[in-house]
Amino acid sequence: MQRILVVDPERCTGCRLCEAACSLFKEKKCAPEHARVQVTKWENQGIYIPIVCQQCETPICEVVCPMHAIKRDSNTNAIVIDENTCVGCRLCAQFCPIGGISIDENASRLIKCDLCSGDPVCVEFCQPEALKHIEPLKLGTMKKRTAAEKYSEYLRKTLDTH
């Protein structure tokens, strides 16, 4: 079954291991700016939100690409840019609503998550599991359980079960 990369900001500790590991794997360097996943922070409020391409079902990047250089990889389910066809118009980066595609400092290269051929390195390095690569159905189950937990506490109290 296909898997999806899921972000859970409540678990993120802001350590940026994902950025360091991603850039070391993809760029062979420590280059947080070139990491496919980046943590956006509100440091003075303790809020950390990792942002990464969500491999949309209807990818705007694919829609706006005049060269049809953006396609889904059926093996990994990732939306990938074919560098041979891409002309570097950067429309994909401009139109992506979540910043899933970045442009490098020379404005010459597009940087985008390709799910590391199916085993994202960022997920392997994320100790608190703020990044997970899971089957789509699991997301709903997981979220429902989190939401149900507070009701279950109440029920345990009122029904006196264990």
Added chain:
Amino acid sequence: MWNRKIAIVDLSAKTVTAKPIPREIRKKYLGGRGLNMYLLYNHLQPNVDPLGPENLLLVGSGLLAGIPCLGSGRCDIAAKSPLTGAVGDSNIGGFFAPELRLAGYDHVAITGKADSPSYLLLKDGAIEIKDASHLWGKDTFDTQEALRRDEHDEKLVSLVIGVAGENLVRYANVRTGMKNAAGRTGMGCVMGSKNLKAIAARGTTPIEFADPDNLLRYCREMNEMITSTRWAKAQSRWGTMIIYSNTNTTGLIRTRNFQLNRLVDGEDLEPENIDRYSIGTSGCFGCAVHCRHRYVLKEGPYAPLYGEGPEYTSLGAFGTMLDCRKMETILVANHLVNKYGLDTLETGGLIAWAMELYEKGLINEESTDGLQLKWGNEDVVFDLIRKIAYREGFGDTLADGFKPAIAKVGTDSEYYAIHVKGMSNLHSDERPTPSFALGIATSTRGADHLRSRPAIDMYGLPENMLKEIYGGSVATDYSSYDGKSRMVWWQERLYAVTDALGVCKFQTVFCAVHAPKWREFSTLINLATGMTITEDELMRVGERIYTLERLFNLREGFSRQDDSLPDRYFTEPTPIGLPVAKGKKIDREKFDAMLTEYYDLHGWNLQGVPKSETLKDLNLSKEPSKLF
């Protein structure tokens, strides 16, 4: 990473130059604390005024900054300490070190004094001294926020001082983020004396490594190695506060300054109680352990308030030592010292001392501007923290640290001051643990646990295991004196290397036995830089760094006499605690013998002076030498 430079800044002359760092110096000192000590010893004239423009402020990222493991974001800050007159050196986590490296620099050496408030900006190779008049007076949080706003860059990372640094409180610290602090030895005071409000870094130059694929694989192994230890698991959940549960029960915590060794009715300070305020944890760069809490205080006179921590140190500094028994007191005090930029241990240690003097009648309300320094009086504590930061009234007396404060208050007060070489100790009570006691006495920066504490001594490990780790005989029993000098010697070298590599001490053999150490460090250095440094050579690097610190202190007039403990350690037995901790004091003769053994292991003579063959063996005979 080999193209990373050292920036040399003269604030008086307003000049900036950049120099490469030669490989042979790298191999001898690595980076961070190691290279800083090389620079400090060789480029600072002896006996200068620590607050004079000639003092040299050094900022250095660790050799491994930027690798994805072991909290590789640590930065080392050094100068001659205005608190002790000895080596000033403090290590800070957060995100500054990798950002400095991404900006093109590994080290910054700052001399002189700016004629008006300034900050230093290092951005993609460029260095600028900029006006900070509008930041003067701002707290450490607002200063960082304002810098990000002024430079129109939300990813700018800064080292800053608060009002305590501006007002030259001798133990003012340097801060980054909400919680990280280069806390000890008054490095923030040195920044203040140079009119330097902040050092900001931002860069996009990638850091290159020798063998990236194997480095990535090995870093993953390192993260697994540390997170599989029980210590890291506990720390991920509770932070360093977890230590309190054990030490307070046993009776290893200074309470009411030095009167008791356990906080009775101290349940509210148990780490579980942070859950009432915590919204999650937070980690430094490249850290899989994430040991600090993010907490919110929603009610009470200081609410609303967001803070991070508190550390075990603050539970002691503002809890046990002052007999404050509420978690909320710690959270507020922790926030205040962070905001003003004060070292938590020095602040708490001095207030505890003042409270005991007040109780004994050595000071009264006339000398304390009417403050009733009674145990557990949290309002007085909060007030005094502010007064220290602003140097108001009695706060001004405490702002100079122990030695000047004793001179001002009267020599009778000296007996109650728990310090070594002029620096306050952690709230730990080392009377039942000779290895810990030796470590705070020999520490080159004054009383401190982070120079050598062999925390695994507490675990009662089997002798054969201890022998394998320490390379010689060490007693299992932590109340024994046997082999403990060897433990301290070994840990001193390990921590010196840890600080030079810029990885976190909590991710080496500090509290976890099966944590990365020499072999793993040697492999990481090789994969990251291409340098081959064997385990034995790495131990010699540690020895070299520690010996250089020793030489610095000797040159400044310190001697064997300064490697001692406050008298109370030798004269007052611990009044309470479990049988292993009760009725214990340090035996003076055994302590002296342990100290002599320790010197011998280092290759220092009976006076603690490195022997000439030791210097030759460490390639230190030709020092001082110059890099700039």
